[in-house]
Amino acid sequence: MAEEQPTIAKKAPYTVQVEGGKNYFWCACGRSETQPFCDGSHKGTEFTPVKYTAEKSEWLWFCGCKQTGTPPLCDGSHKNLK
Known part of the structure; x- marks a missing residue:
């Protein structure tokens, strides 16, 4: 069976201000309505969200195309991307 490909949510990164010590769950499937973070839309796919723990409060660029x-x-x- 071929590997499932993620949906490209956006052809640019999402700029997010993270809070130090807080956990974030990045959407890996591209289906979430709460991009760039997971809303559970991956259920029934082979995708799982990626946990990210912010080391400090800062601005970060989370992948929107899901190809990173x-x-x-x-x-x-x-x-x-084409």
């Missing part, structure tokens, strides 16, 4: 090699953060992969 460094989940959950953007690595610029969206620049290679």
